[in-house]
Amino acid sequence: MNRSVFDDPITLEVVWGRLVTLADEMQTVLRRTAFSTVVSTGNDLGCEIMDARAWSVAHAVTSNPTFNLTLPHLTAVLLRTFPAETLREGDVLFTNDPWIGAGHLPDVAVVTPFFKHGKVVGFAGSIAHVSDIGGLLNQSEARSVYEEGVYFPPLKLYDAGVRNEAVFATLRGSVRAPELVIGDINAIVTANSVAAAHTVDLLDEYGLDDLQQLSDAVQARAEKAMRATVEALPDGTYPFELTFDELDGSMTLGVELVVAGSELLVDYVRVPPQHPHGGINSTLTFTTARTTYALNCLLTPQIPSNQGLFRPITVRAPEGSVLNPVYPASVNDRTKVGWHVIPLVQGALAGVLSIPAAGGFKSSLRLIGTGPHDVAVSSLAFAGGGLGANPAGDGVDAICYPTSSSSIPVEIYETTTGARVTRKELAPGTAGAGRFRGGHGQLVTLLAPEDTEHRLTLAAGCHQQSHPPFGLTGGAAARPTEVSLDGVVVPVSETAARLGALPFDRTAPTVTLRTAGGGGHGSPAERPAHLVLRDVRDELLTPEEALAVYGVTVDLEELTATRSPEHAAS
Numbered sequence: 001m002n003r004s005v006f007d008d009p010i011t012l013e014v015v016w017g018r019l020v021t022l023a024d025e026m027q028t029v030l031r032r033t034a035f036s037t038v039v040s041t042g043n044d045l046g047c048e049i050m051d052a053r054a055w056s057v058a059h060a061v062t063s064n065p066t067f068n069l070t071l072p073h074l075t076a077v078l079l080r081t082f083p084a085e086t087l088r089e090g091d092v093l094f095t096n097d098p099w100i101g102a103g104h105l106p107d108v109a110v111v112t113p114f115f116k117h118g119k120v121v122g123f124a125g126s127i128a129h130v131s132d133i134g135g136l137l138n139q140s141e142a143r144s145v146y147e148e149g150v151y152f153p154p155l156k157l158y159d160a161g162v163r164n165e166a167v168f169a170t171l172r173g174s175v176r177a178p179e180l181v182i183g184d185i186n187a188i189v190t191a192n193s194v195a196a197a198h199t200v201d202l203l204d205e206y207g208l209d210d211l212q213q214l215s216d217a218v219q220a221r222a223e224k225a226m227r228a229t230v231e232a233l234p235d236g237t238y239p240f241e242l243t244f245d246e247l248d249g250s251m252t253l254g255v256e257l258v259v260a261g262s263e264l265l266v267d268y269v270r271v272p273p274q275h276p277h278g279g280i281n282s283t284l285t286f287t288t289a290r291t292t293y294a295l296n297c298l299l300t301p302q303i304p305s306n307q308g309l310f311r312p313i314t315v316r317a318p319e320g321s322v323l324n325p326v327y328p329a330s331v332n333d334r335t336k337v338g339w340h341v342i343p344l345v346q347g348a349l350a351g352v353l354s355i356p357a358a359g360g361f362k363s364s365l366r367l368i369g370t371g372p373h374d375v376a377v378s379s380l381a382f383a384g385g386g387l388g389a390n391p392a393g394d395g396v397d398a399i400c401y402p403t404s405s406s407s408i409p410v411e412i413y414e415t416t417t418g419a420r421v422t423r424k425e426l427a428p429g430t431a432g433a434g435r436f437r438g439g440h441g442q443l444v445t446l447l448a449p450e451d452t453e454h455r456l457t458l459a460a461g462c463h464q465q466s467h468p469p470f471g472l473t474g475g476a477a478a479r480p481t482e483v484s485l486d487g488v489v490v491p492v493s494e495t496a497a498r499l500g501a502l503p504f505d506r507t508a509p510t511v512t513l514r515t516a517g518g519g520g521h522g523s524p525a526e527r528p529a530h531l532v533l534r535d536v537r538d539e540l541l542t543p544e545e546a547l548a549v550y551g552v553t554v555d556l557e558e559l560t561a562t563r564s565p566e567h568a569a570s
Contacts, residue, residue: 006217019058027060030191035183036131038380043406044129051211055307067127069289081154084120090161095154103286103334105133105149110188114196121210124195131378134174138500140278142330150174177376219308227262229299240348247278257348268317274325281325282338288315294345357519358469360385362400367417369456386439386517395439395518418449434475434520441515448508460499464516465492475520485509533561
């Protein structure tokens with residue numbers, strides 16, 4: 001098969017679609033063979049198929065976008081240590097270096113080369129968030145990456161099929177749940193090998209020597225589409241600033257998006273120096289991945305991410321800053337800062353594009369320790385926030401934005417940890433009001449195990465407690481995240497200290513987490529009365545709130561809703 005065949009869009013779509021299906025299969029294998037709930041149920045993983053140049057060709061549709069967008073860069077760095085011409089059948093490469101990977105040590109990366117006629121023709125790569133990587137339980141106390149867990153530089157996990165026992169021995173001696181962690185790594189190796197074998201089968205089926213022809217065709221079209229979209233934007237500089245929570249108070253970031261023809265520069269111009277503790281620093285790989293993800297969603301949402309899509313985009317952040325820290329900065333809680341580049345980039349383009357209001361980020365409840373018979377317990381439950389409203393509709397409720405992670409079912413969380421979840425429901429009143437309201441956050445109440453055999457520690461990861469997601473074009477901000485112990489709200493300034501490593505036995509307080517909703521879009525006075533009635537009927541809004549916020553009087557007995565004349569939109 002020659003290049004001209006891929007000039008035909010139908011042939012390109014068919015073959016590329018087949019490759020995407022293989023990436024989806026890789027993710028399915030990984031989830032079904034993983035040991036930990038965060039991977040098997042929480043879907044905190046990414047699977048990618050790359051050509052021999054480490055350029056992305058296809059990724060699993062529901063993979064974590066950060067992992068998809070860092071895997072090509074990570075693989076290229078691995079190849080500097082292990083050049084492609086030196087690799088052999090059975091080699092498997094491995095690292096969890098935050099500065100070349102997904103930004104913190106728990107995200108382990110495994111890359112498997114595949115061969116035709118003795119030559120490397122591509123790579124199957126996966127990143128998964130393992131359930132433990134050692135280090136301090138209270139990540140807010142970490143002063144450097146040395147305190148955050150065990151670090152593996154680029155190395156061979158398998159050398160010509162022979163397992164590197166030193167890696168597995170190090171994990172057994174360094175992490176709290178070695179069977180879970182090693183089980184997940186074995187699952188990644190298996191998933192990669194399945195994708196590698198089936199991709200070679202696909203090449204054979206179509207008479208291709210390698211992935212380069214397909215890769216070039218996919219990326220050329222993606223680059224052309226992105227350039228056309230950028231070129232349609234008016235040339236100029238678009239600034240935006242955003243203030244949000246951080247460990248010691250508040251932080252403000254400033255960005256300038258510079259559009260010049262078909263080129264787009266994202267320049268983070270107001271960025272504080274890297275933080276001395278707490279792991280809130282976002283490595284440049286994580287910052288870049290989050291930035292390009294936001295632009296992909298805004299500019300070319302119909303095109304799956306690949307290398308060509310981002311060639312017109314340059315991302316800059318000052319070295320030594322919280323968006324580009326230098327080793328050995330602490331980085332484990334990098335989402336505290338790194339996730340905020342998404343609303344920051346979106347806000348910069350609000351004047352020229354229709355963008356959604358800011359969304360409520362997911363928060364988490366991690367339990368780690370031992371259960372009966374000293375069996376290791378390590379489970380991370382996600383609680384979704386509300387997605388911001390958009391110019392055409394309400395935001396989505398309780399979604400694990402800005403990732404593709406999934407909420408772990410209560411039954412699985414209780415079975416694996418021994419804890420009791422007494423409430424898990426939408427949180428009324430958390431959505432930002434507007435013509436289209438934001439999505440609602442989630443309310444989760446957690447009790448410690450009743451027995452004495454569990455010895456657990458709880459670590460809560462909370463976002464947007466002081467600075468809630470903003471609304472747009474007259475829409476209101478959402479209600480912020482809140483966490484309470486035995487019904488008493490924990491002050492934002494005390495959250496890290498009190499919930500970073502809370503002993504969670506029978507004497508522990510009841511923990512209730514309420515995540516932020518999404519911001520509203522448009523004036524609340526323009527919201528159709530029947531939608532206000534729907535929210536009151538669904539107990540997401542009280543009749544009193546309907547009147548105060550929207551000017552709508554609701555009669556639940558008659559199921560009617562009328563807007564007061566003085567509240568009608570002018």
